[in-house]
Structure formats: C-alpha cells, structure tokens
Amino acid sequence: MLGHLTRSLRLTSRALTHCNYVTNSTAGQIPVTKALEGWAEKLKAAGIEDTEFNFKCIVSHVLKKKFNTVPDSFDRLQFDSSQHADFERFLEARCARMPLQHIIGEWDFMDLTLKTAPTVFIPRPETEEFVRLVIENYKDVKHVNMLEVGCGSGAMSLAMLHALPQVVSTAIERSKAATVLAAENAQLLGLQDRFEVHNHTMEEDKYMPDKLKDKKYDLIISNPPYVKTEEFQFLHPEVVVYENLNALDGGSDGLRVARLVFELACRHLHPGGKLWLELGNEHPPLVKTIMNLKYEGRLKYIGSYYDQYKRERFVQIEKA
Numbered sequence: 501m502l503g504h505l506t507r508s509l510r511l512t513s514r515a516l517t518h519c520n521y522v523t524n525s526t527a528g529q530i531p532v533t534k535a536l537e538g539w540a541e542k543l544k545a546a547g548i549e550d551t552e553f554n555f556k557c558i559v560s561h562v563l564k565k566k567f568n569t570v571p572d573s574f575d576r577l578q579f580d581s582s583q584h585a586d587f588e589r590f591l592e593a594r595c596a597r598m599p600l601q602h603i604i605g606e607w608d609f610m611d612l613t614l615k616t617a618p619t620v621f622i623p624r625p626e627t628e629e630f631v632r633l634v635i636e637n638y639k640d641v642k643h644v645n646m647l648e649v650g651c652g653s654g655a656m657s658l659a660m661l662h663a664l665p666q667v668v669s670t671a672i673e674r675s676k677a678a679t680v681l682a683a684e685n686a687q688l689l690g691l692q693d694r695f696e697v698h699n700h701t702m703e704e705d706k707y708m709p710d711k712l713k714d715k716k717y718d719l720i721i722s723n724p725p726y727v728k729t730e731e732f733q734f735l736h737p738e739v740v741v742y743e744n745l746n747a748l749d750g751g752s753d754g755l756r757v758a759r760l761v762f763e764l765a766c767r768h769l770h771p772g773g774k775l776w777l778e779l780g781n782e783h784p785p786l787v788k789t790i791m792n793l794k795y796e797g798r799l800k801y802i803g804s805y806y807d808q809y810k811r812e813r814f815v816q817i818e819k820a
Contacts (some may be wrong), residue, residue: 514722528583532559532574537592546595554594561604562587568692604789607675612662612687616653620678625656627723630778630814631656633805634721635663637816638776641667641718647768649722649761650674651697654682656721668694670715672708674701680728702757707764716770723778724757758787762817769819775799781811791817 540551546679548554560570562583570577579587590603601607601616604812608614610628638644638660644667648657651671660667673679686695701710708715758777765775779787784804791801798820805814 507715510557517537522759526538528581529578529580532577532579535584535587536574542591542595546597548597551706554600557600557604558594559589560597562590567608586817593813608664610659612655612659612689614653614655614658615688617677620675620681622654623723626809626813627656627778628659628790630723630776634776637692638664638667638719644718645670645716646719646721647715648673649702649720649764650724650757651682652678652723654685654695654697655669656688656723657695658685658691659680660695660721662689663699668695670671670712670717671697672700672702672712673697674699693741702764704760704763705733706818707760707767712768715768716766716773718770718773720761720765720769720775722758722761722774722776724761725754729808753786755781755790758783761788762790762799763820766795771819773819774802775817775819777815777817778813779815781813784812784815787817788813 506812521526527549530603536555539555543551543554555574556570557567559574559577562579563570564576574662593603594600601622602618604616606613608621610634613631616622644664646657646660646667646669648669651657651673651776652675654671655664657669657810658669671682674684676699679697682697683692683695686697698709698712702708731773758779761775761777765773769775786805788801791799800818800820802816804812806814807813
C-alpha cells in the first residue's frame with residue numbers, strides 16, 4: 501500500500517495525446533475494453549465500488565474528452581501506448597485510494613471546471629446544492645459585497661461570481677496552497693477582477709487580516725470544518741491520506757470554527773446582512789440554540805434547509 505501511495509503522489513495529471521474513435525484495431529493501438537481487463541476486480545479489492553464511474557472519469561481524462569462526450573460503452577475507443585501507460589498508472593493510484601479529483605487534476609463544480617491540488621479540500625456534491633440555494637436568494641439583489649470564510653479552491657465564491665454578475669467576493673483562507681489555487685482558478689475563469697483572496701488564519705480577536713479589519717459585507721458564506729475530531733477514525737482512506745485534515749476538523753462538537761465565524765459575522769456584516777453556513781446534519785438545531793442563548797440582539801437564526809439526502813445541513817443567519 502505504501503508503494504502505491506508513493507507512486508500515486510508522483511502522478512502527473514496530464515494525458516499526453518488524443519482520442520481515436522476506430523472500428524478496427526491498428527498497429528500500436530490498444531482497445532479500451534482490453535485495457536480494462538482485470539481492473540474492476542482490483543478496484544473492488546481496494547474498497548472502491550463505483551467502478552464504472554471511475555473508469556469513465558479516467559478514460560475521459562486520458563483521451564482528453566469531456567466526461568459527458570464519452571460513451572458509456574468503450575467498444576469503439578482505443579488507447580495508443582502512451583495513453584495506455586497513463587491509464588494504468590492512474591488506476592494504480594485509484595487502487596491506492598487517491599481521489600479521482602487529484603488524479604485528474606481538475607473537477608467540475610456546478611458550471612465551472614476547477615483546478616485541484618492534493619492538499620486542498622475537494623467540495624462535495626451537497627456544496628453545489630448549498631451554493632444554488634444562496635444564488636437563488638440573491639439573484640434579484642442589485643449589488644452584493646460578499647465574504648467567504650475558508651474558500652479552499654475558490655469553488656463557492658467563483659460559482660457565485662459566475663452565476664451573479666452583481667456579486668463581488670473577498671475570501672480568507674488559512675492554507676497558503678489553497679490561497680494560491682483559488683487565485684489561480686479565478687484567473688483561469690476570468691473572474692479575477694471580482695475576486696480577491698487573503699491568506700489568513702482566523703483566531704479569536706483576530707478574525708480578519710489587518711487589511712480587511714474595518715470592512716463590512718452584505719453576505720458571508722462558509723463551509724467550515726464540521727467533522728467531530730472523534731469521527732476521524734470513520735473517514736474514508738481518500739480523505740485521511742490525501743485531504744487536508746485541517747479543512748475537516750471541527751473540534752469536539754464540530755462547531756469550533758463555526759463559532760469563530762459567528763463572531764466574525766457580528767463584526768463584519770452590515771445590519772440586515774446574512775450569514776449562510778453548510779454544516780453537519782446534527783448542527784442546525786444546536787446553532788439555533790447558540791443564537792438564542794449567546795447572540796440575542798446581534799445575530800438572528802432565520803432557518804435551516806435540507807440537502808438531497810433529506811439531511812438538515814444549511815443554515816441562514818441574519819445580522820441584527
């Protein structure tokens with residue numbers, strides 16, 4: 501396993517050549533169906549069940565094709581020898597539980613394709629639901645000055661900017677690698693004029709970098725770490741080995757970082773401004789209690805919302 505992990509961390513995320521759609525095998529060409537032989541069993545032995553999805557993601561990447569343009573049946577697809585070598589190395593990395601996003605080097609988030617990096621947290625599908633909910637609530641607002649706390653790759657802010665031209669976003673992020681990646685993604689998407697990101701570790705009584713200490717915002721969004729420390733033992737190997745665990749650790753109750761965000765919101769939201777959070781499914785009732793007991797007259801709990809799995813995950817709070 502250690503050998504697999506070492507090799508997979510060295511993988512390049514770029515395929516070298518193009519896709520060939522043919523009816524007959526030609527010299528130097530390997531049918532994709534033949535290249536797949538034996539790999540389903542290897543993936544399942546490594547604990548990966550969704551083999552067809554994994555195959556299609558990696559085949560699409562190696563052939564430099566968009567996922568939705570590659571047929572579910574690979575009967576008419578072939579690799580050249582270089583592509584075949586890449587394909588096998590990528591599958592070895594997947595058997596070592598390297599996340600697909602890191603193997604491919606990019607990932608789609610809503611309508612955007614974002615560059616990824618091994619030390620930067622990968623947004624989950626439910627986060628797309630969260631962002632869509634916020635977009636729906638702000639689509640008719642003329643101007644929105646937004647702050648994101650803990651932006652990672654920039655996915656949430658950049659999706660907001662892409663969908664709503666009236667939004668301007670500032671972000672803070674504790675990881676230097678993620679700060680650089682978020683800025684790079686903004687540049688790649690042509691959104692850099694409405695997005696700025698600051699490398700800053702939020703702490704009690706130092707919630708914002710000095711440059712932003714007097715700024716106020718109409719909207720704050722955050723997907724703070726919410727996994728309880730004691731639950732780390734149950735995380736998948738993809739997360740434990742390859743993700744930045746600081747982006748997940750929410751302390752003993754999962755709300756350690758969220759509590760800092762509450763204090764930040766008190767200081768940096770305009771009156772009537774909103775704080776939107778994506779949290780664990782057990783957290784919204786606890787957040788409501790915290791608002792009523794500790795933040796009366798400063799922050800008001802507006803409501804909670806459910807994700808596609810019927811879990812209460814998203815919270816809206818208003819600055820008094």
